[in-house]
Every structure is written in C-alpha cells, then in structure tokens.
Amino acid sequence: MKKMKLKELESCLQQVDVFEEPKLLLEQYPTRPHIAACMLYTIHNTFDDIENKLVADLGCGCGVLSVGAAVLGAGLCVGFDIDKDALEIFSSNVEQFELPNIDMIQCDVCLLQSDRFSKRFDTVIMNPPFGTKHNKGMDMQFLRTALDMATGVVYSLHKTSTREHIQKKADDWKVKMEVIAELRYDLPASYKFHKKKSAENHRKALHEKEALLEYEKQNTSLIALEEKQFQAYASEVIDSAVKAKRNPYPLRKAARVGFGGGLGPVFGGLRPSYLAQDITGIELPNYNRSTTQDIKAIYDTEDIQKSRKKLGFTW
Numbered sequence: 443m444k445k446m447k448l449k450e451l452e453s454c455l456q457q458v459d460v461f462e463e464p465k466l467l468l469e470q471y472p473t474r475p476h477i478a479a480c481m482l483y484t485i486h487n488t489f490d491d492i493e494n495k496l497v498a499d500l501g502c503g504c505g506v507l508s509v510g511a512a513v514l515g516a517g518l519c520v521g522f523d524i525d526k527d528a529l530e531i532f533s534s535n536v537e538q539f540e541l542p543n544i545d546m547i548q549c550d551v552c553l554l555q556s557d558r559f560s561k562r563f564d565t566v567i568m569n570p571p572f573g574t575k576h577n578k579g580m581d582m583q584f585l586r587t588a589l590d591m592a593t594g595v596v597y598s599l600h601k602t603s604t605r606e607h608i609q610k611k612a613d614d615w616k617v618k619m620e621v622i623a624e625l626r627y628d629l630p631a632s633y634k635f636h637k638k639k640s641a642e643n644h645r646k647a648l649h650e651k652e653a654l655l656e657y658e659k660q661n662t663s664l665i666a667l668e669e670k671q672f673q674a675y676a677s678e679v680i681d682s683a684v685k686a687k688r689n690p691y692p693l694r695k696a697a698r699v700g701f702g703g704g705l706g707p708v709f710g711g712l713r714p715s716y717l718a719q720d721i722t723g724i725e726l727p728n729y730n731r732s733t734t735q736d737i738k739a740i741y742d743t744e745d746i747q748k749s750r751k752k753l754g755f756t757w
Contacts, residue, residue, distance in 0.1 A: 445487070446514060452479035454513055458506045458535050461528065473506050473569045477599070477625055482510040484622060485567065485597050492516050495564040498591055500551050500584055505532035505544070507567050512541045520563075521546040522554070552583045559591045566592045569599040582611060589617060597622070673697065 446454075455475040473481075486492040493515040499508040502521030511519045521544070523529055529546055536544050570584035581600060585608070588596040600608060602624065612619035676697035683690045 448479060448483045451483055451510060451513065452476055455479055455506055455510055457538070458504065458509050459531050460504045460506070461531070471569075472503060473599070475506070478506045478510050480623070480625060481567070481597065481599065482507065482514060485565070486514045489595070491565045491595055491597070496562070498522065498559075498563040498566045498588070500566060500568040500588055501570050502532060502546065503528045505535050505546070507569065508532070508544055508546075509535055509539055509541065511567060512544045513539070516543055519544050522549055522551050524548065524550045551587055552580065554587055554591075561591070561593045563591050564594045566596045568597075572601055582608075585611070586615070589615065599625075
C-alpha cells in the first residue's frame with residue numbers, strides 16, 4: 443500500500459463529520475483532525491500497528507480514528523460506542539468514504555463481555571473519556587478493557603496530569619507503559635457552559651478594548667492640555683531671554699513642534715532631546731559662549747531646585 447503523507451491524512455480526516463450536539467455526560471470531545479492524524483501516522487509508520495491489523499476503536503464516537511485507521515489500510519477496524527446518535531454519524535462517514543473495512547458495535551465499553559472480545563484485536567486505539575465531571579475513573583476502565591481486548595498493543599490519549607496515576611496502574615497490572623508523544627489538545631467550545639464562558643470572555647475583551655480607547659482618548663486630551671501649558675511656559679522663558687538680551691533661537695527651536703523641537707524624541711522624560719546639563723543636574727539649552735549662571739540670573743531665585751521652576755524647557 444502506498445504510504446500516505448501526514449498532511450494528506452489530516453486533510454482526509456478534516457472531512458469527517460463530528461457531533462452537532464455533544465453530550466456532556468459522555469464527555470463527547472471530538473478528536474481533532476490534527477491530533478488524530480499525528481496519532482495514527484505515528485502508529486502506522488513508526489510501529490507498523492495498523493496496516494492489515496485487526497483494530498478496535500473504543501469510545502469511537504463519530505469515527506475519526508476508525509476512518510483514519512481504515513484509510514491507512516487496517517484489515518478491519520471495529521468501533522465501539524454507547525451512543526446511538528454518534529454511531530449514526532459514524533455510519534454516515536463510512537458511507538461517505540466508501541470504506542468496506544469498518545464495522546461498529548453499540549455497547550457500553552465498561553461492560554463489554556471480556557470472554558467474547560478478549561485478545562481478539564491486534565491493536566486498540568482510543569480517545570477515552572478523561573474521567574472528569576460525572577465519569578471519574580472511566581479513563582482507567584477503558585484502559586483496562588482495552589488491555590483485555592488487545593493481543594498486541596494499546597494506543598490511548600490521556601491528560602498529562604494523569605500520567606503518574608496511569609504509570610502506577612500499569613505497574614499494578616504488570617504491563618509496560620510508554621509515552622509516545624505529547625500533543626496540545628485544544629478543546630472546542632462544544633458545550634453550553636463552554637460557549638457561555640467564551641461569550642463572557644468576548645464581552646470582557648470588548649470592555650477592556652473600550653476602556654483602552656477611552657484611556658487613549660483622555661490621554662490625548664491630557665497631552666494636548668500639557669502641550670498648551672508648555673507652550674505658554676515656553677513663551678514666558680523666551681520673552682525673559684529676549685529681555686535679558688540673550689539669543690532666543692535655541693529656546694524657540696526647542697519649543698517648536700517636530701523632530702528637534704518640543705515634540706521631538708523624549709529622553710528620560712526631558713524635552714528637547716539636545717539639552718546640556720549643568721553641575722546641579724539642571725537641563726539647559728546649550729548656549730555657545732555663555733554660562734548656565736547667566737540663564738539662571740533671569741529668574742528671581744538662584745536655587746532653581748528649591749524654586750521648582752522649569753529652566754531650559756525641562757518639561
């Protein structure tokens with residue numbers, strides 16, 4: 443049989459119909475096409491446990507794993523599930539793909555007659571209930587049943603958080619357990635409480651976005667107000683420089699809008715960006731052939747730090 447590429451297998455499984463109304467009590471989480479494809483591709487290509495094998499799919503649901511196994515050349519794949527509605531979708535999928543090597547049985551996997559199916563299958567594949575909500579421990583019941591049915595190997599998907607527990611059970615049952623891969627399982631918002639949570643998250647995101655827009659609006663208004671105050675302050679400083687017969691050009695340049703001006707790049711909260719610093723730490727325009735003391739003399743006080751006056755457009 444021609445080897446199928448992973449992308450081809452995933453594309454094929456994307457056409458499998460799944461639950462329209464999944465049942466919470468049965469934990470009907472559909473196995474996503476990517477997860478199913480990765481799982482089956484590895485089983486088939488790395489371990490050679492599908493082609494021409496008798497395969498069982500426990501808790502088969504709508505049959506994504508069974509369809510994948512059949513497409514990969516299983517001799518026969520038998521799906522087991524308790525839900526009649528799921529098996530009807532499964533049957534429709536089988537007809538759609540025209541697969542003669544698939545069968546299905548409606549039953550409670552946890553109550554399967556061990557003598558009837560014991561050691562009848564080469565390989566068992568499954569995505570069992572996680573054993574949460576109303577079905578605590580059901581994942582282990584599925585695993586126990588699968589081990590009874592398989593003559594070869596069992597491949598099963600489980601939550602990472604249950605790994606230690608499963609390892610302990612495997613030791614008790616005297617079977618070898620091996621982690622083949624770790625896959626990210628993104629559960630869709632299938633149930634009402636999931637959809638409600640998604641809606642709440644959406645409303646929360648909208649609220650946060652509206653709050654951010656309002657903040658930006660207020661922040662823009664505040665910046666405009668601060669710029670107006672700065673320009674008024676700048677005019678006073680420039681006028682004082684002119685009266686003191688100092689060159690006002692650097693101050694006018696600092697006050698104007700744009701790069702190199704009052705709205706140019708800000709460093710450390712100071713503007714403009716080309717200020718010089720005197721020994722007291724005060725940032726001032728860099729006058730040539732002048733001293734900062736001459737600029738300070740414009741003001742009534744000599745101690746600029748104590749007076750908290752803004753000198754040289756340190757804004």
